[in-house]
Structure formats: structure tokens, C-alpha cells
Amino acid sequence: MATRIFACPSARLKPEQxxxxxxxxxxxxxxxxRAWALHRQGKIAFHIxxxxxxxxxxxxxxxxxxxxDYVHPYYRDLxxxxxxxxxxxxxxxxxxxKKDEYSxxxxxxxxxxxxxxxxxxxxxxxxxxxxxxxxxLAFAIKYKQQxxxxxxxxxxxxxxxxxxxxxxxxxxxxxxxGMNWAGVHRLPFICLVQNxxxxxxxxxxxxxxxxxxxxxxxxYGVKGVWVDGNDVLAVYDVMAEAAQRxxxxxxxxxxxxxxxxxxxxxxxxxxxxxxxxxxxxxxxKKDPILRFEKHLMDExxxxxxxxxxxETRARAAVDHAQHAAEAAPDPDETDALGEVYAD
Amino acid sequence: xxxxxxxxxxxxxxxxxxxxxxxxxxTGEDVGKRGGVFRATQGLYDKYGGTRVVDSPLAELSIVxxxxxxxxxxxxxxxxxxxxxxIHPAFNQxxxxxxxxxxxxxxxxxxxxxIRAPYGGGISGALYHSQxxxxxxxxxxxxxxxxxxxxxxxxxxxxxxxxDPNPVLYFEPKKGYRAIKGEVPPGDYTVPIGPARVxxxxxxxxxxxxxxxxxxxxxxxxxxxxEDGLDVEVIDxxxxxxxxxxxxxxSIQKTGKALIVHExxxxxxxxxxxxxxxxxxxxxxxxxxxxxxxxxDVPAVPFAHTMQEFFMPNPxxxxxxxxxxxxx
Numbered sequence: 001m002a003t004r005i006f007a008c009p010s011a012r013l014k015p016e017q018x019x020x021x022x023x024x025x026x027x028x029x030x031x032x033x034r035a036w037a038l039h040r041q042g043k044i045a046f047h048i049x050x051x052x053x054x055x056x057x058x059x060x061x062x063x064x065x066x067x068x069d070y071v072h073p074y075y076r077d078l079x080x081x082x083x084x085x086x087x088x089x090x091x092x093x094x095x096x097x098k099k100d101e102y103s104x105x106x107x108x109x110x111x112x113x114x115x116x117x118x119x120x121x122x123x124x125x126x127x128x129x130x131x132x133x134x135x136x137l138a139f140a141i142k143y144k145q146q147x148x149x150x151x152x153x154x155x156x157x158x159x160x161x162x163x164x165x166x167x168x169x170x171x172x173x174x175x176x177x178g179m180n181w182a183g184v185h186r187l188p189f190i191c192l193v194q195n196x197x198x199x200x201x202x203x204x205x206x207x208x209x210x211x212x213x214x215x216x217x218x219x220y221g222v223k224g225v226w227v228d229g230n231d232v233l234a235v236y237d238v239m240a241e242a243a244q245r246x247x248x249x250x251x252x253x254x255x256x257x258x259x260x261x262x263x264x265x266x267x268x269x270x271x272x273x274x275x276x277x278x279x280x281x282x283x284x285k286k287d288p289i290l291r292f293e294k295h296l297m298d299e300x301x302x303x304x305x306x307x308x309x310x311e312t313r314a315r316a317a318v319d320h321a322q323h324a325a326e327a328a329p330d331p332d333e334t335d336a337l338g339e340v341y342a343d
Numbered sequence: 344x345x346x347x348x349x350x351x352x353x354x355x356x357x358x359x360x361x362x363x364x365x366x367x368x369x370t371g372e373d374v375g376k377r378g379g380v381f382r383a384t385q386g387l388y389d390k391y392g393g394t395r396v397v398d399s400p401l402a403e404l405s406i407v408x409x410x411x412x413x414x415x416x417x418x419x420x421x422x423x424x425x426x427x428x429x430i431h432p433a434f435n436q437x438x439x440x441x442x443x444x445x446x447x448x449x450x451x452x453x454x455x456x457x458i459r460a461p462y463g464g465g466i467s468g469a470l471y472h473s474q475x476x477x478x479x480x481x482x483x484x485x486x487x488x489x490x491x492x493x494x495x496x497x498x499x500x501x502x503x504x505x506x507d508p509n510p511v512l513y514f515e516p517k518k519g520y521r522a523i524k525g526e527v528p529p530g531d532y533t534v535p536i537g538p539a540r541v542x543x544x545x546x547x548x549x550x551x552x553x554x555x556x557x558x559x560x561x562x563x564x565x566x567x568x569x570e571d572g573l574d575v576e577v578i579d580x581x582x583x584x585x586x587x588x589x590x591x592x593x594s595i596q597k598t599g600k601a602l603i604v605h606e607x608x609x610x611x612x613x614x615x616x617x618x619x620x621x622x623x624x625x626x627x628x629x630x631x632x633x634x635x636x637x638x639x640d641v642p643a644v645p646f647a648h649t650m651q652e653f654f655m656p657n658p659x660x661x662x663x664x665x666x667x668x669x670x671x
Contacts (some may be wrong), residue, residue, distance in 0.1 A: 137416050140412065143395075174435075338446075339445050
């Protein structure tokens with residue numbers, strides 16, 4: 001059975017770190033909302049949302065060595081990407097498919113995050129393909145440490161690999177094979193499953209016969225933990241423990257962050273066909289941003305005045321990003337021909 | 344010069360690359376203590392240890408995916424798929440992931456990965472230990488596909504594959520592992536990925552082939568030279584992707600007649616692309632229809648020896664096809 005970890009590293013986070021976490025969650029939400037609006041206005045072709053997942057993602061990002069450790073994300077990881085160093089303008093350039101867009105030169109659909117300089121691996125759209133690759137990244141870390149190519153204490157180098165995916169993706173054979181390698185070789189690997197209860201329309205019980213994704217970890221000799229994914233600090237706590245286990249060479253962890261997607265799967269989906277409005281409204285009350293906001297205010301870390309200022313800043317950042325992307329040139333037609341092979 | 348078998352040349356290339364670059368490692372099923380089911384990695388586990396010669400779980404997609412991840416982290420994995428027939432579970436990782444990573448990241452990420460796999464029939468391996476799978480992958484931009492037919496090329500091309508910044512599929516004609524012998528210089532040399540090789544010069548017609556069929560085609564050319572006075576040029580394609588159009592066109596300018604030989608089944612096989620290059624850019628040099636000699640369009644090589652013999656091209660069948668084309 002999965003176990004809960006009761007250590008509490010989040011108690012050591014400083015107020016400015018907590019406020020940065022809150023800022024990134026808020027910025028991600030406002031950027032995401034703008035993307036939906038741009039799609040409704042017919043200005044962009046596609047959006048896939050990370051709404052509701054911001055707590056799980058920012059909690060995870062702050063627990064690892066951001067921009068250094070390998071991250072192999074999935075298409076809902078907007079808040080994670082922002083926390084790792086992707087900018088709102090980067091994201092808007094992806095939405096509009098503009099020349100020299102940061103992740104793929106506008107070859108991929110939006111939200112396929114990737115950046116060599118931030119050690120974010122470019123992902124594809126078939127789900128779970130990133131899991132065995134991330135195990136391979138973790139394998140390389142361990143290999144380099146064992147063969148003297150890497151100093152295990154060098155914090156300027158990657159010391160773990162994090163893969164993210166949804167609960168539906170854990171039905172894939174690729175997930176199984178990646179988890180199996182991670183377990184067999186005790187790799188410095190974290191698999192963060194953002195369980196939002198639906199794989200497009202198919203609910204959790206149509207994907208697996210166990211109540212928690214984390215229960216599956218036992219089959220691989222991997223530590224399994226589930227956590228309230230709408231509680232950013234709780235996610236931080238379990239992720240920090242998982243990261244420390246990886247850094248210490250104690251092996252992989254499967255973290256299941258239980259959350260909810262309060263919007264359709266993508267701009268092409270209509271979720272009214274598979275779930276009730278009442279259910280969605282109930283979950284919106286558990287929104288990770290509202291929850292963290294209340295916590296920070298109760299603790300006297302965030303004031304209404306600061307919150308208003310964050311909202312103003314977020315709006316300005318999103319406006320600026322949108323305008324910059326709209327003004328940027330489209331790719332040349334022949335940009336389709338580049339980078340088929342590396343030199 | 345030392346005379347080595349094909350498989351010993353492959354092993355020597357891996358040994359020297361492991362020695363040369365600490366980022367090189369091998370993984371696959373039974374590659375460790377067992378030294379591979381064909382013995383391609385024999386002795387390497389004892390020499391380099393289990394950290395660098397790594398027995399994998401029995402799961403092909405993750406053999407490749409672990410290799411992709413390690414390559415992204417700047418290691419130089421050599422992944423062995425025990426038989427090419429077993430590569431299909433890894434198809435998504437090869438075609439959707441390794442091949443597209445450089446393009447889909449706008450040139451940021453690269454996958455310097457080698458996937459080795461024994462392929463081909465004639466060893467009583469039946470449907471699932473005899474397949475030729477190259478045509479699935481030669482259709483995929485972003486991959487390189489290499490098939491050696493001599494020990495010299497096997498060593499030099501494998502070294503080039505290890506040092507290439509792209510994913511390279513390196514298919515080995517397993518029927519020739521011990522049957523094909525040749526001179527291999529000791530120490531380091533490479534054979535570049537890309538250019539085909541003129542295996543035998545000739546004037547009357549050109550036979551294009553690769554792998555075991557290149558070996559057979561040279562034997563057949565010698566046979567028709569002896570018996571019929573025919574002077575056949577043999578082009579060992581050896582790199583299938585990228586396509587060496589220049590070598591194809593240079594030879595057809597000289598001979599005017601083309602026979603393409605492969606043991607993969609005929610329809611949509613690699614010969615179709617060679618024929619298309621000839622039709623498109625070599626049309627005015629052709630003096631005869633482009634002919635293909637290939638396996639029949641059945642799902643795979645059957646087990647019983649009669650049916651296997653029927654399926655496989657061999658020197659006699661190739662010689663007959665040469666005579667037939669020469670008479671046109």
C-alpha cells in the first residue's frame with residue numbers, strides 16, 4: 001500500500017519563497033485564461049489547459065533543483081514550465097506559432113514545453129512516451145556518477161529526472177516499462193502523476209482497478225505516495241522527500257497528486273457530455289490558488305493590497321506577452337525543412 | 344591485416360568504442376554475462392563490467408527509450424534488439440521519439456543513439472527470427488539506417504554510428520555473422536555513413552544490394568562472369584538512409600541496366616525507392632526495365648526448409664536474374 005510521508009519541509013520555506021510560489025500559480029492561471037479567451041476569439045488554433053493543476057506543479061517544481069534537474073513534462077505543465085523559467089512570452093509565441101518560438105520553432109502544438117538550457121526535454125503528444133526516457137535520463141545520471149563522469153554532490157548538474165503525466169497515461173505500457181527500469185536500477189527518478197480523475201472523458205475507474213495510482217508503485221519496488229494535489233505545500237513536502245531520496249541514491253518515487261481539471265480537456269473538447277456541472281462547481285471550491293491565497297492571508301504573509309498588485313502585474317505580463325507574440329513574424333515556409341538531422 | 348568474421352568485427356568495434364569513450368555503454372537482453380545470444384558482446388561484460396554492459400529487462404521499447412534518455416543526457420548508448428523481429432514494440436520510441444526529437448525541439452536536443460539488430464532469414468528462424476525490417480525505418484526522416492555486408496564495413500560503420508549525433512539503426516545480416524569473413528585492420532578507422540560502395544566494377548549491368556544479399560550478389564556476379572562472360576557491377580548500398588542517389592545514378596550511367604536485390608518482400612521494399620530514383624533521375628540512361636529480385640509478398644519467412652529456400656534469394660537466383668536482364 002502507498003504510504004503518506006509526514007516530514008514537513010515546507011515549514012522551512014521563507015515568506016518570499018511562498019509568495020513566489022503563489023505568484024507563479026496566479027500568473028499561470030491568468031495566462032491560461034487568456035489562452036482560452038484567444039481561442040474563443042478565433043485568434044489561436046488550439047489550447048490545452050493546466051488549470052487546477054497549478055498547486056501540484058508549482059509544489060513539485062520548488063522541490064527540485066529548478067532549471068538544472070531534468071524534467072520531462074506533459075502538456076498540462078504550464079505552471080511547472082513557468083516555475084522552471086519559461087516566460088509568458090515564450091508561451092504566447094507557442095500559442096500563436098511564431099518564428100523561432102522557444103521550444104520547437106513552432107513545429108509542435110502549443111504546450112509541448114521544451115528547453116535545452118533549462119533541461120526541459122521536448123515531449124511528444126502520444127502519452128507516457130516520456131516516462132521510460134526520463135528513466136533513461138536518470139539512468140545516465142547514475143551511470144555518470146558511478147563511472148566518475150559526474151560528482152554526485154555537484155549541484156550545478158542534474159541529479160534527478162522528473163517525469164510528469166496524467167493518471168490515464170499510467171495505463172500505457174511505456175509507463176510500466178519506465179517504472180520497471182527505475183525500480184530495477186534504483187534510479188534517481190520521480191514520476192509525478194497528476195490525477196485529475198478523467199482521461200478526456202474516461203473516469204479513473206475505467207483506467208485502473210485500484211483506488212490510488214500510487215498503489216501501483218509497489219509492483220515495481222518503487223516508493224508510492226499520494227497527496228492532495230490542490231495543496232501546494234503538501235505536494236512540496238512529498239516532492240521534497242522524493243527529491244532527497246533521489247539525491248541520496250535511495251531510488252525512485254511515484255508521487256500521485258490528486259487534483260481536478262475544472263475545464264474541458266482541450267479547446268476541442270466539451271466536458272458537458274461526460275460530467276455534471278454540479279461536480280465541476282464542487283471542485284472549483286477546492287481550487288489550489290484560492291486555497292493557497294487563504295492560507296497565506298491567514299498566516300499574514302499576503303495582504304489584500306499585495307494580492308491586488310499581483311493581479312495587476314499578472315494582467316500586465318499577460319498583455320505584454322500577447323502583444324509581443326502577435327507582433328512577432330510567422331515562420332518562413334522553408335523553416336519546415338530545418339533540423340531534420342543534427343550535424 | 345587480420346581476417347575476422349562479420350560478428351567479430353562488430354564486437355571489435357564495440358570493444359574499441361567502449362575503450363575510447365567512457366560515455367559509450369551497451370544495453371539489451373542477455374548482452375551481459377551471456378555475451379548476447381549471438382555472442383556479439385562476448386567478453387565485454389568481463390572487460391568493462393555491469394555498469395557499462397547492462398542486461399536489460401525483457402522489454403524492447405524501454406531498451407530503446409532508456410537509450411534515448413541516456414543519449415539526451417549526452418551518453419552514447421548502443422542498444423541491442425535481440426532479433427529485428429522484436430523491434431516493433433519499440434517502433435513508437437524510434438519513429439515518434441528518437442527520429443523527431445531534433446526537429447521537434449528546433450535543433451536543441453539530439454539523440455546520439457545506436458540500435459543494433461540482427462535481421463534476415465535463411466537460418467530456420469521462421470516468421471519471428473527472420474524478418475527484414477529496414478523499409479519501415481528508411482521511410483522516416485531523422486533516422487539513419489545502415490546495413491553492412493563485410494567485416495571491414497561492419498567495424499567502420501558501427502564506429503561511425505556510435506560517433507554520429509543522430510539515431511542510427513544498424514541492422515546486421517545474421518546469416519553472415521560467421522559465414523562472411525574478411526580483412527579488418529587492427530585499431531581505429533571509420534567508414535562514413537552515407538556513401539555506397541562499389542563492391543565489384545562492371546560494364547554490362549548494375550546490381551544494387553545490401554547486407555547478406557550484397558554478399559550473395561558479388562558471388563552471383565562472379566558466377567556469371569565465369570559462366571557467361573557477363574561483367575556485372577555490384578553496388579553495396581550499405582547506408583540505406585540517407586539514400587546515396589549519386590552512387591545509384593553514377594553506376595546506371597555506366598551500365599544502363601539495373602537489378603535490385605533484397606530479401607525483404609517485394610512490395611514497398613527498399614528496392615522501390617531505388618527504382619524510383621532510377622526512373623526519376625536516371626531515366627535517360629536506362630536501356631532496360633528496372634528489375635527487382637526480392638522475397639515474395641507473404642507475411643514472413645516460413646519455417647520448413649523447402650518454403651524457406653523458396654522465399655530467400657540466393658546466388659543462383661540472383662545469377663539467373665542477371666542473365667535475364669543482360670539479355671534484354
